[in-house]
């Protein structure tokens with residue numbers, strides 16, 4: 001279904017040579033060198049360019065919130081959608097600061113958000129089913145999520161966007177993400193759970209019980225799409241589709257924190273090549289993120305102790321990706337500047 005090509009390797013040595021010939025000791029721009037090489041390989045261009053950066057915040061509610069696994073009530077999801085639409089959330093601030101266009105998507109919020117200005121209606125339902133009782137959603141719903149997210153990405157590609165980020169908002173979605181990680185990896189359940197929005201010790205214990213029970217119940221599942229339908233969320237499914245579609249369009253994908261990385265895990269399990277398009281922007285303070293990043297074999301750009309989601313870590317990392325492309329395009333070489341090596 002997805003036609004994602006591996007990035008072009010034929011120019012790899014030339015790109016590395018360009019980086020190494022800049023007026024600096026080899027490797028001295030550290031992670032920026034890795035990003036510059038990745039962007040140059042994704043774009044296959046002599047002078048890579050980041051065009052029309054665009055983020056989406058996908059919002060959705062979770063039936064598993066019934067298990068008292070979040071520090072906040074479920075209505076906060078819809079209330080935060082109102083806040084995103086009014087421009088008052090952290091992600092609005094960081095996107096404005098960095099000239100990133102931001103859209104808000106109703107992926108399946110329980111409350112009515114249809115009247116909020118600018119909200120894009122992709123609703124897949126009024127919150128998922130509680131996956132402690134039965135599957136969160138059907139495979140048909142996943143297909144719909146993929147179709148709707150692909151349509152958003154195709155529109156953005158048509159208007160010239162080649163770098164994207166995906167944020168999320170959904171009370172209890174750290175439990176859904178932990179369940180996905182528990183089903184799709186060998187990471188122990190106790191490493192997958194964390195405090196999310198700041199749940200207390202009793203809540204953390206309940207979260208662990210939820211994850212252990214779904215792992216026992218659904219042990220046989222090894223298909224990423226089936227895992228997504230069983231314990232995922234509407235906003236997570238939209239993010240998986242958006243990531244795969246972005247890679248089809250050869251876009252740079254800025255991956256945010258714990259929930260976005262759980263979506264990335266599902267996408268990578270579906271089509272491994274998608275990882276080549278991903279920049280892992282930050283290490284979340286959510287404890288399971290560290291193990292997930294290790295499992296994916298990636299090193300995040302920033303470690304700021306963030307645990308907000310919304311795409312905030314990705315928006316904060318965007319200027320670093322811009323800096324990587326700028327040094328690649330604009331720095332003098334040893335030859336051009338007459339510097340000895």
Ligand SMILES: O=C(O)c1ccc[n+]([C@@H]2O[C@H](COP(=O)([O-])O)[C@@H](O)[C@H]2O)c1
Pocket residue numbers: 069070071072168169170171172173174175195196197198199256257258259260284285286289306307308309310
């Ligand atoms: O992205 C992260 O690393 C992250 C870590 C912890 C919490 N969050 C946000 O907090 C919400 C989920 O937390 P919880 O406790 O309700 O599962 C959801 O709206 C996420 O955007 C996000």
Ligand SMILES: Cc1cc2nc[nH]c2cc1C
Pocket residue numbers: 072076080168169170197308309310
């Ligand atoms: C206030 C609030 C803002 C958020 N943004 C993303 N997740 C969130 C969770 C809460 C509770």
